[in-house]
Amino acid sequence: MLLPTGSTSSPVSDSELTSTLENGIWVNETLSVNGTTNLAPQNANWVLYDVTDVYTEWPILRSGEYFSHVTPIDENVWNWSITIDVQGLSCTCWLEVSQPDGLSKAIINRVIFIGLGPHNPLLQPLHDDLIVVDEPVLLTTQGILSGDSIGESKIFLSWCHAPNGACDGDLYSAEVNVTWDISQQSNVGTFVIDATELELYDGTWQFSYVLQDMFLRTSPKVDVQVLVDQTDPEARLTSPSQVTEGETIIVDGSDSSDGVWSSKLQTVWYITEPDGSLRVADQSESSGMFLTLKPTVPGNYSIQLDVFDNVGRKSSETSQFVVYNMAPKLELKLDDSDEVSPNSWQIDENDVLDISTIVDETSNDRTNLIYEWYINDRLVSNDSELSTRLGVGVHELRIVVTDDNGESAVHEMDIIVKGEVTEKTGELNLMGIALIVTIIVGVILFTKRIRKNENDNSPMPKWNSSKKNESVAEYSNDEEELQMWNDSD
Template identity: 25%
Template structure:
């Protein structure tokens, strides 16, 4: 991994300034640092400072500063030449000029190391990296080791470090060394290898300096290095067995990345029982490390979670969920009424409508339910309603069965016994007719008899009346 930032030796479209003066230039009485600006210098907030090694030689101490360039020359509407010039600056040092340019919320820092005056000089080190970065097992750091008089190839990099979870050392510093490797021009690189240094996941503070052949050391450059070499650990909590129309819930929120805890990204994938290919889960099915999806199809579901840490280390785990079939159920009615007894009596010339109602199954299986009506073991109908006409069957006991079956072949049955009453016989009908005729004849004869008696009485009364009339006359 190579951590590079914009440096003064090359410009990009995002540069505010560049420094054209090369590292390691030796000045005598006057200092002249030159560069380019890509925004109008008068509109930028410019701050520069010059530092030299402290008495201890470990750090840089500021000895000169300013807020304006000494000279600005426009080259065109988008480019200017600038200079920082110190005349008669009779000082012998290894020095660093640092310029900070700020424009419309963008800030850029550039550095150049140089020598001034006579005498031997300690080395300087400029790193081409951010002051904070994260790495896995190792990182290549681009640097500019500035060595006075000696060959750079005879120099080494000193690495001093401590664990610093809060930004400050929590233990004594340890030390090791790294070799410089030539890249191009005055650029060299060195490797920070966490495994070789015995480092684990965490935050470390590095003090990095270059040591020349005379064992003179440069002031250190401070780096905060976050190490994340280990892959995350996935911890999932879920029910392995559920029913159709239940919800698969997988809680992986206990997953972590060791020292880095829960700084994780996550992807979820689904393999349904009917599929042979993993597909990415919809964002509606999960929120971070918690997956929740309603399932209406039975079978084995494979849910895969991929957890990725900030360094790109990834790990996957699979949850196998057995979704059992939800058995079907239902009721039946006879002429719109649910029977309260398993045995029903039916007249010989009647017709009943049986209907399957209140069908229950999973949401995906409900439309696939198969209905069958059986009478005495023989299938009579496949529709939700079945009409039984008793005249088509003999009198006596008949078995009615409603079978509700889902797409998995699981069945639910309702059994009824129907007792069809016998029809009246022909002999009985003839006897009834004879009795009816006899009774009718007797009633008729009795009526005639009563009529004749009444008729005689009327005639007797009329004769007597006539005789009485004659007497009176």
């Protein structure tokens, strides 16, 4: 466990917990700590750790839940003190005092040397444990010694290339040029890591440094991971030069590079619309090195990709493409038929002609479509559907659908309206035919009867009688002769 960088408190609070105790104090039997607070003094905790070996789990030597003494000195301000019996202890120790402050804590900490010694020096880093190096970077650390002068102390630096977290190759070391600030016994030292001077190339390096006092005693090491990035990034774009309105387009920036750190590049995408307005791509449109668009407005587009490396250097690339308008595609649906967009359609007189449209168009244009229905070259409707009755005959129907960019779809067809044949007319026709047949038959029968009567009443012999009549006469005479014979009997 590494030493924290210093006192902390709630970032959104005016609370203050302070102490006059200096870092590096050396005590033998009793440790007295004094300070002030504007937090409720009845709530406090303190812990004394053994940090002789900072890289092990710190043993707890002493702890408590209250201040030893509290004295009010102003409204909501108190002096406090803690007295700790350290007789028999020998360590480099870490004292931490804390108070609840809302959902967080106000904390102070101090390094304390306890016992006869000698005690090794200690370093408390005042920088992050991971740094990115392009230009020379200044590191700051606090040296804590048990009574010796910090001015004669040295800092030794070791480093190696560690692409996978462990050293891979040679281990290098050197003494660094450290500057100590000894004002008010702060003992703060600063030194520089210069990638060019240390001959560092792009990649991950593992650094550590130690403090050596005038008696050649060394502190536990402080580890730092250094990311070296001295290569300028380069943005590259690949995109189509033209697409159709409503078509999905993918702009590819994956060829952008930054040496070994190419995978760490950060991206920002910008889109210039056909009307000239500039916007940042939405999260739904951008995914790392890729931009996905579905433009619904035709015109000229411009895409800009900005890539940023670890140290904030930027590279930009721009690409243009043209979006062409998609003309509407029209289909007609008639009545309840499954037939689509016929060239002619037949209905009966007095039937209602119902026609609906199915238009394939982008969502942006679909709400602005203009419909024009013509029957025999006369405009009859501007609705998306047509419902009408037509007279008997052949009618020319034309539908024109126009989008907001002036592109049109047209369909023409003939509407044939048949005259209606009623059941009553059919019945009258049948009755008329039956009547005519009856009259003809009656006339024939009547004529035959008149002729027969004329033949029966005429005194003249019928020389011109047909063979049939002669046969009948002969039959009658024979019958009369037979009757005569029968009478004589």
